[in-house]
Amino acid sequence: FEFAGTVRRINxxxxxLFMSAKDDLPSKRKGFQLGIDDYMVKPFGVLELSxxxxxxxxxxxxxxxxxxxxxxxxxxxxxxxxVTSSGRLCELTLKEFELLVYLLENQARVVxxxxxxxxxxxxxxxxxxxxxxxHIRTLRQKLGENVGGCIKTVRGVGxxxxxxxx
Numbered sequence: 001f002e003f004a005g006t007v008r009r010i011n012x013x014x015x016x017l018f019m020s021a022k023d024d025l026p027s028k029r030k031g032f033q034l035g036i037d038d039y040m041v042k043p044f045g046v047l048e049l050s051x052x053x054x055x056x057x058x059x060x061x062x063x064x065x066x067x068x069x070x071x072x073x074x075x076x077x078x079x080x081x082x083v084t085s086s087g088r089l090c091e092l093t094l095k096e097f098e099l100l101v102y103l104l105e106n107q108a109r110v111v112x113x114x115x116x117x118x119x120x121x122x123x124x125x126x127x128x129x130x131x132x133x134x135h136i137r138t139l140r141q142k143l144g145e146n147v148g149g150c151i152k153t154v155r156g157v158g159x160x161x162x163x164x165x166x
Contacts, residue, residue, distance in 0.1 A: 001030060008035035013063065015056040019044070069104040072163055073147045076101055085143040095120060096139045103151065103161055112158040 004016055016036040020027065023041040031039050037059070038052055067079040075084045081097060083090045092100065098120045103111060116132055136159060140151055152162045 001034060004031065004036055005034045013060070015060050017052060017056060019049075069101065071104055071107055071161055072150050074100070074104070074143060074150065076104060085147045088144065090142050090144075092139070092142060093135075095135050096142065099135055099139060103159065107161040110154045110158050110160040114158075116158065 004018060007014060007016060012035070016038075018031045018036045018039045019042060020031075020039070021042045022028075028039050037056055040049065040052065067077060069076045069078065073086045076082075076097075078101060083092055083097065083100065099116065102116065102119055113129060113132060117129060121131070136151060136153075140149070143150070150161050150163070152160055154160055
């Protein structure tokens, strides 16, 4: 229990499969309260152990996939804050990164200017709304000619992602 607690304090995402001879409910509950992912009581079969490990690894993979957004040659890793465009690493400012992530997370629709200003700059933002236009322009430039064209202006409304023109 102490080891599981220490591991969980150090790393919240590493999967923990607890194997114990203790099959009482308080022991199981204590393990789950420490943050373990699964609890197996000895004796157990190798096939069950193998199946539970595969299940935990699939769950971890799905969680990692949520951190990576991709669209038409653009790849964004939200955890490492790395952005690549056509395989080339792009250095983005904080606001450019947040804009790109928001557009990627909402790629199925038009995102309004007000929504972007509220989400990226906050409700209190009273600055010139051309700030948004300038950030979009530099974001397009940094993504490059081929991929930057994915961000289309919807006149009088906002922005949306589209397939780049070839």
